[in-house]
Structures are given as structure tokens and as C-alpha cells.
Amino acid sequence: MRQLIAGNWKMNGLTEQAAAIAGPLRRGADGLGCDLLVCPPATMIGTVAHILVGSAVAVGGQDCHAKASGAHTGDISAVMLRDSGANWVILGHSERRSDHGESDATVRAKVLAARAAGLAPIVCVGETEAQRVAGAAEQVVGGQLAGSLSDGFADGAAPGVVAYEPVWAIGTGRTATEADVAAMHAHIRATLTALLGPAGARVRILYGGSVKPDNAAGLLAVPEVGGALVGGASLNAADFLAIARAAR
Ligand code: PGA
DSSP states (O other): OOOOOEEEEEOOOHHHHHHHHHHHHHHTTTSSSSEEEOOOOGGGGHHHHHTTTTSSSEEEOOOOBBBSSSTTTTTOBBHHHHHHHHHHESSSOOHHHSSSSHHHHHOOOOOOOOHHTTTTEEEEEOHHHHHHHHOOOOHHHHHHHHHOOOOOTOOSSSOOOOEEEOOGGGTSSSSHHHHHHHHHHHHHHHHHEEEGGGGGGGGGGEEESOOOHHHHHHHHSSSSOOOESSSSGOOOOOHHHHHTTTOO
16 A cells, blocks of 8 residues: 655645645655645645646645534535545544544544545544553544544545544654554554454554654654654645655
8 A cells, every 4th residue: 555645734824835835746746656645724725726736646624524514604514625626634633622622423423524525534543641651542542443433434445544643742843652653553453453344454544743854764664654644844845745755
């Protein structure tokens, strides 16, 4: 399976920056050995999709509502993301879980909405520092997977993806050790197989949390690491492409 390098711009990017990042990505993506995805803020999806049309770089959203349409002021549905040029959506990011109180059940409803709209979901899971110190990391992540994934998660031409992002490694410059990543990714693979049967083997498991050009090669070489979810470093095209070149 090709690795997936996904960029999560979070709440960053106006028209000028979007063009400054997407333009070089379009030119730099040819001949890469991995799949490349950028997830700009919703306001920029149309602009970025227009710049990247026909290129090797896919476009995704950072969240969607569980309903396709209706009286939900300020929300954006999976169908709308698809209509604006996205083929992917990040769901259950720890910042959504903490800023907006999203539960596993909420994430699961969004996964179903994404699948129904033809979007491939990237479901984020990960423990807090306190949970890791307490020795509960695997239990927490297993629970998040069991609660967030739906039947059919791994079906179709674009199976869903899981991103393991230890909360304490996001935006902090700290990363999990390669041994910890290997252990957690093996645990996630076993959990996916238990939950989804043989289809669980089709799910790529990304690592996320302070992935940078200088640590990408080591993290991407860890067994069961199917790519990276990149925040801060995805806002610089040269850094993001350097991470992509470290992928398989
Ligand atoms: P970071 O963010 O690379 O800036 O740590 C990763 C993420 O939150 O997806």
C-alpha cells in the first residue's frame, strides 16, 4: 500500500497563502512514491481544488456535519465538501474533540455521512499525556476506534484511514518514540482486524504529531505506519514535499 501524506492546515490560510502552498505542491507532486492530500480550511477548498485539478494531489476537508443539509447554522456537510472539490475529510481530530466536545458517537455519525457522500474519512485517535503516563494509551485508542468507526469504513475504492495522533505530540515539537509508534500501530492494526474483519487490513494507519522533514524518514519507516498527518509543516510547501519524499 502506498503511504499517504496528508496536510492539515487547521485554521490557517487565506487566498494568497493557499496559492503559495498549492502551486508548488502541484509542480512537486509528480513522480512521488506516495499519495498526497491537502486539507485546507473550508473557505479555501474550492480555490485549492481549482489549483490542483488534474494533479496528483487530492483535497480534503477538516470536519463535516453528520447531516447532509438542514437548519444547522455555520455547519458544512459532507455533500458540500464533495461539491466544492474535496474527496477526503478529517474527522474526530483531537482539537474537534476538545474544542467542540465531539464524542466517539458524533465522530461515527460523521463517518457514515462522509461515506454516504463518497468522501474517504480520516478518523483521528490518540491519548493525552495523562492517559499515557497512567498506562492507558492502548485502552483509550482502542475505545476510540470501537466507538468511532462504522461498518463499511474500509469498503470501496478509497477505504477509510486512521490517524494515530498522541495529543501531547500535536504542535509541541515532541514526537512519540519509534518504539512507541510501532507498538501503538500494531495495537491499532489488531483492533481494526477485530472490528472490521479482513477489511481491517486495507486501512492505512497514519502517524501524526510534530512530523517534520528531519524526523519523517524515521517515523515513516516504522512497521504499520501507512503515512503521516502533518499540521504545522504542511503550511510550507518545501517542508511538506520533503516529508513526502521520505515516504514509501
Ligand atoms: P502538528 O499537527 O504536525 O502541527 O503537530 C498535527 C495534527 O494536528 O494533525
